Amino acid sequence: MSRFSKDSGKKETPAISTASLPDIIFMLLFFFMVVTVMRETNPILKIKIPQATELSKIELKESVAYILIGTPTDVNTYGSAPRIQLNDSYAEVENVQFFIKKSYAEVPDAYKGIFTVSLKVDEEVTMGIVTDVKQELRKADALKINYAANRKVLEE
Amino acid sequence: MGRSKTKGAKEIDASSMADIAFLLLIFFLVTTTIDQDKGIIHKLPTWSEEPPPDDVRINDRELLEILVNANNQLLVEQDYVELEDLKDIVTKHLDNRGRLPQYSTSPQEAVISLKNDRGTNYGTYIEIQNSLKAGYSEVRNKYALALTGGSMNYKELDDCADNEDLDASKRNTCLGLKKKVQGEYPMKISEAEPVNLGGN
Numbered sequence: 001m002s003r004f005s006k007d008s009g010k011k012e013t014p015a016i017s018t019a020s021l022p023d024i025i026f027m028l029l030f031f032f033m034v035v036t037v038m039r040e041t042n043p044i045l046k047i048k049i050p051q052a053t054e055l056s057k058i059e060l061k062e063s064v065a066y067i068l069i070g071t072p073t074d075v076n077t078y079g080s081a082p083r084i085q086l087n088d089s090y091a092e093v094e095n096v097q098f099f100i101k102k103s104y105a106e107v108p109d110a111y112k113g114i115f116t117v118s119l120k121v122d123e124e125v126t127m128g129i130v131t132d133v134k135q136e137l138r139k140a141d142a143l144k145i146n147y148a149a150n151r152k153v154l155e156e
Numbered sequence: 157m158g159r160s161k162t163k164g165a166k167e168i169d170a171s172s173m174a175d176i177a178f179l180l181l182i183f184f185l186v187t188t189t190i191d192q193d194k195g196i197i198h199k200l201p202t203w204s205e206e207p208p209p210d211d212v213r214i215n216d217r218e219l220l221e222i223l224v225n226a227n228n229q230l231l232v233e234q235d236y237v238e239l240e241d242l243k244d245i246v247t248k249h250l251d252n253r254g255r256l257p258q259y260s261t262s263p264q265e266a267v268i269s270l271k272n273d274r275g276t277n278y279g280t281y282i283e284i285q286n287s288l289k290a291g292y293s294e295v296r297n298k299y300a301l302a303l304t305g306g307s308m309n310y311k312e313l314d315d316c317a318d319n320e321d322l323d324a325s326k327r328n329t330c331l332g333l334k335k336k337v338q339g340e341y342p343m344k345i346s347e348a349e350p351v352n353l354g355g356n
Contacts, residue, residue, distance in 0.1 A: 053290060135203075
């Protein structure tokens with residue numbers, strides 16, 4: 001017993017090897033690269049999308065056009081009335097049709113049949129603006145839409 | 157010079173590798189989002205300039221009329237209803253098969269009509285859409301379970317019909333069953349042209 005403690009006391013405690021640290025970090029990195037996607041649009045609207053249970057997943061991002069509706073983050077400049085965002089800028093209801101036609105033209109031919117318009121709308125917004133956008137979508141003949149929603153966390 | 161020769165090639169210092177990896181990791185954390193491309197799929201009716209003809213009236217009994225006003229209050233068949241009870245009403249309406257006089261005679265005939273005000277909250281609207289879809293999936297699940305002897309619900313049938321790992325014969329059976337369930341309970345949700353229902 002005494003010899004044992006003497007032995008260990010003589011030696012310095014070895015430094016913890018950090019050789020595997022890069023590997024761990026790289027693993028984390030690859031994990032995040034796989035499960036996340038690049039942010040496509042700048043957040044110029046405050047959008048809290050609603051929760052629901054009956055969700056479907058959109059498989060192919062190539063066949064989707066996004067329309068965002070919410071209140072501007074910069075309330076002082078743009079006011080607090082709900083606005084539409086197409087790509088990276090504010091838009092009016094009249095711009096929706098052209099945007100949809102343009103997005104549809106950009107979709108690869110193989111996916112044109114499953115072209116979907118995803119509406120990311122803040123849950124506090126009133127239906128007026130949403131209805132206007134839906135009427136525009138009908139005019140543009142983009143009939144398959146998706147109300148973006150998150151999975152509802154069960155209360156019970 | 158002589159010293160390095162005797163020692164051989166030096167090992168590359170790898171201690172900064174972790175820092176570089178951390179930097180990359182933080183970059184990806186900031187520029188990316190966890191994908192949330194989920195939602196309620198909905199089909200819009202085709203656009204037509206002229207108003208719909210008035211004489212296409214659905215039998216009042218087959219129609220479940222849902223009205224939502226600007227205060228997010230629900231009126232189902234002239235009755236004030238809480239949002240939580242909507243799903244049960246939908247399933248009752250769909251699976252009534254002529255029992256109660258105010259609901260549908262058969263699931264094939266049943267139509268749900270939704271009318272909302274311009275001032276209705278989008279969150280409420282989505283909850284209603286969700287309840288309608290939930291009602292449909294409940295009756296469809298029940299029917300699918302009955303058809304498959306309790307082994308598969310509608311969602312599993314749907315997954316199985318789309319699953320390309322399974323062999324063709326199994327997939328076709330699933331597809332056939334799925335079509336049968338859809339034929340029994342066709343989803344007919346009609347949304348009226350926007351109007352102002354008042355409420356504030």
